[in-house]
Amino acid sequence: MPEKQTVQKAQADRRSGKSPSTQAGQFVREEIHHVREGKHGARNTKQAIAIGLSKARKAGVKVGKNPHKKSASSTSSKKKAGSKSVSKTRSLATQKALRREPHAAASSRALSRQAHESAKKRGQAAMKRSAQKALKTKGKTGLKKAARKAARTREQHVTH
Numbered sequence: 001m002p003e004k005q006t007v008q009k010a011q012a013d014r015r016s017g018k019s020p021s022t023q024a025g026q027f028v029r030e031e032i033h034h035v036r037e038g039k040h041g042a043r044n045t046k047q048a049i050a051i052g053l054s055k056a057r058k059a060g061v062k063v064g065k066n067p068h069k070k071s072a073s074s075t076s077s078k079k080k081a082g083s084k085s086v087s088k089t090r091s092l093a094t095q096k097a098l099r100r101e102p103h104a105a106a107s108s109r110a111l112s113r114q115a116h117e118s119a120k121k122r123g124q125a126a127m128k129r130s131a132q133k134a135l136k137t138k139g140k141t142g143l144k145k146a147a148r149k150a151a152r153t154r155e156q157h158v159t160h
Contacts, residue, residue, distance in 0.1 A: 002055045006030045010061060023061045028052030032106045041101030045114040048105050 010026040031052035035042050042048040056063050104110060119127070138146060 002027055002059055003030060007059055010056070010059065014061075020062045024053055024056035024063045027056040027059065027061070031055070032111070035103055035106035038103060040095065040098035041103045042098070042105040043101050045105045045110045047101075049114070 006026050006029075010023045013023040013026065028049050029052070031048050034040060035048050042051070050066075053063055054066070057066070134146070135143070
């Protein structure tokens with residue numbers, strides 16, 4: 001069950017017209033905090049993110065469907081009307097298994113590595129699109145800041 005504050009933040013994001021992935025980000029953030037504070041662990045960073053996204057879906061955020069779950073059409077023999085109650089035994093087993101997992105999945109280094117790998121998979125076109133979107137949304141002062149930051153980064157990477 002997500003915390004009340006997380007749900008409120010996600011609703012505020014929705015009201016202000018932010019994308020579903022931004023809204024879901026609140027739930028992922030909460031999950032990362034849970035792993036860091038030792039509430040439970042995660043096998044890897046992807047698992048922690050997946051748990052957060054799952055919570056977001058249950059809370060009504062319109063994030064894309066889970067690619068690992070079978071579609072309703074493949075399980076059409078089950079009744080579609082009315083949701084089944086969650087099995088207490090299964091829930092407890094899941095929690096117990098997560099508690100045994102390590103907590104390094106939520107370290108800043110692990111998150112950084114995950115973000116970097118994910119960005120590499122998206123490719124050049126996606127990077128260009130995001131840069132163009134940033135150009136539209138930042139405004140003049142934001143652009144100046146970004147330009148200064150880029151200049152500093154280039155300075156650091158110049159080989160002497």
